[in-house]
Amino acid sequence: MSDFRSMFDDVSRIGATPAGGVDRQALTAEDGAARGWLTERFKAAGMRTHVDEIGNLFGIYDWVPGAPVVLTGSHLDSQPAGGRFDGAYGVLASLEAAKRLQAARVTGDLEPRFNLAVADWTNEEGARFQPSVMGSSVYVGELSLEAALRAVDRDGVDVRSALRGIGAAGTAPLDLRPAGYVEIHVEQGDRLERAGIDVGLVTGNWATRKYDIRIDGRQSHTGPTPMRQRMDAMYAAALVISGVRDIADGAEVDMHSSVTQVHGYPDSPNVVTSRVTAHVELRAERAASLDPAEEAFRALLTRAATRSNTEITVTRASRRDSEQYWPEGVRIAREVAQELGFSARELKTIAGHDSIQLNHIVPTVMLFVPSVSGEAHNEFEDTATADMLNGVRLLAVVLRQLITNSALVEQPAMRLRGSETVHKPLNCGFSCNAGRPTGSIASL
Amino acid sequence: MSDFRSMFDDVSRIGATPAGGVDRQALTAEDGAARGWLTERFKAAGMRTHVDEIGNLFGIYDWVPGAPVVLTGSHLDSQPAGGRFDGAYGVLASLEAAKRLQAARVTGDLEPRFNLAVADWTNEEGARFQPSVMGSSVYVGELSLEAALRAVDRDGVDVRSALRGIGAAGTAPLDLRPAGYVEIHVEQGDRLERAGIDVGLVTGNWATRKYDIRIDGRQSHTGPTPMRQRMDAMYAAALVISGVRDIADGAEVDMHSSVTQVHGYPDSPNVVTSRVTAHVELRAERAASLDPAEEAFRALLTRAATRSNTEITVTRASRRDSEQYWPEGVRIAREVAQELGFSARELKTIAGHDSIQLNHIVPTVMLFVPSVSGEAHNEFEDTATADMLNGVRLLAVVLRQLITNSALVEQPAMRLRGSETVHKPLNCGFSCNAGRPTGSIASL
Numbered sequence: 092m093s094d095f096r097s098m099f100d101d102v103s104r105i106g107a108t109p110a111g112g113v114d115r116q117a118l119t120a121e122d123g124a125a126r127g128w129l130t131e132r133f134k135a136a137g138m139r140t141h142v143d144e145i146g147n148l149f150g151i152y153d154w155v156p157g158a159p160v161v162l163t164g165s166h167l168d169s170q171p172a173g174g175r176f177d178g179a180y181g182v183l184a185s186l187e188a189a190k191r192l193q194a195a196r197v198t199g200d201l202e203p204r205f206n207l208a209v210a211d212w213t214n215e216e217g218a219r220f221q222p223s224v225m226g227s228s229v230y231v232g233e234l235s236l237e238a239a240l241r242a243v244d245r246d247g248v249d250v251r252s253a254l255r256g257i258g259a260a261g262t263a264p265l266d267l268r269p270a271g272y273v274e275i276h277v278e279q280g281d282r283l284e285r286a287g288i289d290v291g292l293v294t295g296n297w298a299t300r301k302y303d304i305r306i307d308g309r310q311s312h313t314g315p316t317p318m319r320q321r322m323d324a325m326y327a328a329a330l331v332i333s334g335v336r337d338i339a340d341g342a343e344v345d346m347h348s349s350v351t352q353v354h355g356y357p358d359s360p361n362v363v364t365s366r367v368t369a370h371v372e373l374r375a376e377r378a379a380s381l382d383p384a385e386e387a388f389r390a391l392l393t394r395a396a397t398r399s400n401t402e403i404t405v406t407r408a409s410r411r412d413s414e415q416y417w418p419e420g421v422r423i424a425r426e427v428a429q430e431l432g433f434s435a436r437e438l439k440t441i442a443g444h445d446s447i448q449l450n451h452i453v454p455t456v457m458l459f460v461p462s463v464s465g466e467a468h469n470e471f472e473d474t475a476t477a478d479m480l481n482g483v484r485l486l487a488v489v490l491r492q493l494i495t496n497s498a499l500v501e502q503p504a505m506r507l508r509g510s511e512t513v514h515k516p517l518n519c520g521f522s523c524n525a526g527r528p529t530g531s532i533a534s535l
Numbered sequence: 536m537s538d539f540r541s542m543f544d545d546v547s548r549i550g551a552t553p554a555g556g557v558d559r560q561a562l563t564a565e566d567g568a569a570r571g572w573l574t575e576r577f578k579a580a581g582m583r584t585h586v587d588e589i590g591n592l593f594g595i596y597d598w599v600p601g602a603p604v605v606l607t608g609s610h611l612d613s614q615p616a617g618g619r620f621d622g623a624y625g626v627l628a629s630l631e632a633a634k635r636l637q638a639a640r641v642t643g644d645l646e647p648r649f650n651l652a653v654a655d656w657t658n659e660e661g662a663r664f665q666p667s668v669m670g671s672s673v674y675v676g677e678l679s680l681e682a683a684l685r686a687v688d689r690d691g692v693d694v695r696s697a698l699r700g701i702g703a704a705g706t707a708p709l710d711l712r713p714a715g716y717v718e719i720h721v722e723q724g725d726r727l728e729r730a731g732i733d734v735g736l737v738t739g740n741w742a743t744r745k746y747d748i749r750i751d752g753r754q755s756h757t758g759p760t761p762m763r764q765r766m767d768a769m770y771a772a773a774l775v776i777s778g779v780r781d782i783a784d785g786a787e788v789d790m791h792s793s794v795t796q797v798h799g800y801p802d803s804p805n806v807v808t809s810r811v812t813a814h815v816e817l818r819a820e821r822a823a824s825l826d827p828a829e830e831a832f833r834a835l836l837t838r839a840a841t842r843s844n845t846e847i848t849v850t851r852a853s854r855r856d857s858e859q860y861w862p863e864g865v866r867i868a869r870e871v872a873q874e875l876g877f878s879a880r881e882l883k884t885i886a887g888h889d890s891i892q893l894n895h896i897v898p899t900v901m902l903f904v905p906s907v908s909g910e911a912h913n914e915f916e917d918t919a920t921a922d923m924l925n926g927v928r929l930l931a932v933v934l935r936q937l938i939t940n941s942a943l944v945e946q947p948a949m950r951l952r953g954s955e956t957v958h959k960p961l962n963c964g965f966s967c968n969a970g971r972p973t974g975s976i977a978s979l
Binding site for chain 2: 170171172216217218221223278279280281297299301309310311312313314315316317318320323325326328329330331332333336339340345346347348349350351352353355357358359360361362363364365370372374440441442443465466467468469470
């Protein structure tokens with residue numbers, strides 16, 4: 092077995108589930124153990140380690156005093172009953188690639204223009220704490236550190252104390268200016284596998300709209316309360332859930348949708364549900380496709396509220412527009428893949444990644460390796476060892492290009508995006524009540 | 536203010552909620568406090584107190600050595616954010632009526648043939664622990680004591696330890712043979728109020744069908760997982776929830792329905808729900824009306840499972856048929872109401888009550904007083920003080936008739952029903968998977 096596979100199997104034991112997955116949600120004891128394991132690996136590789144205030148963990152090769160750093164990494168946290176590969180593969184591939192570059196540097200085979208750091212971003216998954224891509228969002232300045240530290244899980248524990256609880260609360264930002272970012276990840280879909288392609292070169296991300304909704308009905312008795320008098324928030328939720336699916340299924344483009352985290356109160360068998368909260372997602376390749384979907388969603392909420400005699404409020408709405416990754420990075424990765432004899436295909440990422448956040452401030456390259464059967468966010472997630480090793484080689488050479496060639500040097504050092512327009516919670520809630528929208532979606 | 540109203544306001548302070556209701560779920564500290572309060576009231580009234588193994592609390596006037604006992608009562612437990620009147624009114628009205636009868640006996644104005652006991656039945660609501668009407672079901676022998684003690688709340692606490700936790704675990708059954716039962720309760724609907732009627736005489740109960748269902752889908756990513764590959768248990772749940780409502784709305788008779796306690800797993804925002812459990816109820820005046828509804832429900836589950844590519848299983852099904860209360864009791868109550876100058880109306884109870892259980896073993900009388908606006912199982916539940924006082928008078932005189940006249944004496948002492956047919960969990964689960972029912976509903 093390769094050293095890399097053996098290292099991967101090592102970390103997969105942390106939070107392992109009986110069915111072959113991992114449950115290593117952000118800032119749990121299992122996440123803490125994985126961070127401890129990674130810190131040891133960083134030190135064994137001769138790296139300096141650093142933890143910033145939101146717990147992002149870095150292993151750094153300080154090669155060029157005063158020079159910026161090229162970052163590479165992903166995340167060690169997982170979904171509940173999640174897969175071994177999602178995130179962890181990218182962190183380990185980054186470490187392995189960094190070690191190979193360090194070996195090349197020691198033998199004089201590499202003359203870097205930049206420093207190199209491997210990152211384990213805090214809470215990419217957003218399962219225990221929302222929002223997702225939390226650590227990288229704080230890093231790029233799109234989420235304030237204070238807001239992130241205040242986020243609470245369903246037991247009321249906040250990020251600040253959870254970080255302290257596992258000893259992962261740093262005190263200072265990374266002391267190196269970022270120059271670029273490269274992330275490798277399992278595809279989580281089946282496009283590469285179905286086409287028999289070795290590696291994916293990510294050219295951009297799908298657009299998303301995410302909404303938290305609250306439905307206010309009225310608590311009553313499931314027995315004697317006359318049906319005409321009911322204001323059943325769970326019935327309203329059902330109309331919304333199936334209606335959202337209908338919007339996606341009826342779209343003219345490939346559109347993905349989901350409604351999750353459906354929570355009803357007071358949650359007693361013979362009490363009509365007075366309040367439901369839920370999370371709604373709509374995704375499509377182009378933001379323009381989501382505009383009519385959002386119109387339809389608004390109409391759906393009004394219809395569902397009217398029919399169930401409830402009030403429906405969008406309590407939080409966020410959008411991520413379709414954006415391009417660094418085109419020069421895609422070109423470099425394509426050439427490297429060709430050099431290494433890997434078949435490669437350009438595609439867009441449908442899932443969110445830390446790279447989407449980094450892409451807002453530095454030239455960013457995102458690479459995929461195939462997933463088996465497209466399984467993702469479950470214990471059956473799989474990627475062939477050969478594909479993982481291909482990915483490590485691709486990543487190492489791409490990183491080598493970036494830290495030695497002129498491509499990054501020619502880039503403006505920071506191209507920070509206006510944070511108003513990108514995947515940021517907007518104060519744009521709207522309400523629907525018995526056919527009378529009480530707010531506006533216009534600002535979305 | 537009347538003594539009765541003042542006593543009622545007293546108990547309403549135990550577990551009071553800011554909005555004017557109570558949260559006094561079964562076997563919580565609040566329920567324990569209410570039981571302690573009631574025990575003191577029993578003692579102050581000169582009653583012997585007794586607690587049986589499931590925690591049913593009795594206050595007893597041992598008037599006639601060796602004679603059976605006429606029971607009267609209701610329950611002090613509430614729904615979460617429930618009303619002050621539901622249950623508590625009946626317990627206090629029973630206590631007040633019993634005290635009046637004791638006063639009459641002391642002055643020689645009453646010569647009882649029976650003993651009299653006021654009962655606070657354990658866990659009528661079934662909010663924290665299922666099933667509902669737990670204490671009275673154990674009392675009448677339709678639920679085994681062991682099964683009841685094993686029931687767990689969502690934190691994994693079982694009834695046995697919850698009983699001990701509040702010091703409400705007795706060691707022996709009540710030592711008196713029951714001869715009859717009378718319960719008074721707020722209507723929880725608006726039939727009396729709309730008709731301007733003082734009291735309701737309950738002639739029978741609506742039939743119900745209750746189902747616990749489990750939907751098994753498959754965990755995946757809400758983003759990249761292709762829609763054709765999804766097995767979204769929450770989408771299936773939505774189809775079931777709205778479909779159940781359609782069944783009730785489309786029925787030829789007045790049919791009430793609800794779907795509650797909808798719980799999704801793993802409950803992460805960007806993970807397609809792999810499993811949902813939910814509780815479904817269908818109610819109608821006549822059991823025969825529920826047969827076609829159950830057929831439609833079965834077809835709905837198959838349709839929802841097929842459309843969502845999930846498997847839906849009925850994990851528990853129970854039925855309560857429409858049953859008559861003691862006709863002679865209705866006649867007696869009608870005469871008493873007339874004597875007292877109260878307008879009275881016969882009606883059926885749509886909600887479940889402890890009296891439905893008692894009705895299976897002894898002649899049982901069920902009385903209603905009007906609810907304001909039909910509000911029930913919420914903090915806005917209300918009944919006018921004058922209506923409460925009317926009810927106490929009606930109850931006292933009906934009880935007086937039963938313990939002095941020959942009606943009960945002429946009854947067979949016990950008419951225990953075959954427990955197979957009555958409101959008992961049946962092993963009759965059925966599954967629906969992609970159009971192929973994998974079980975049978977025939978035994979329902």
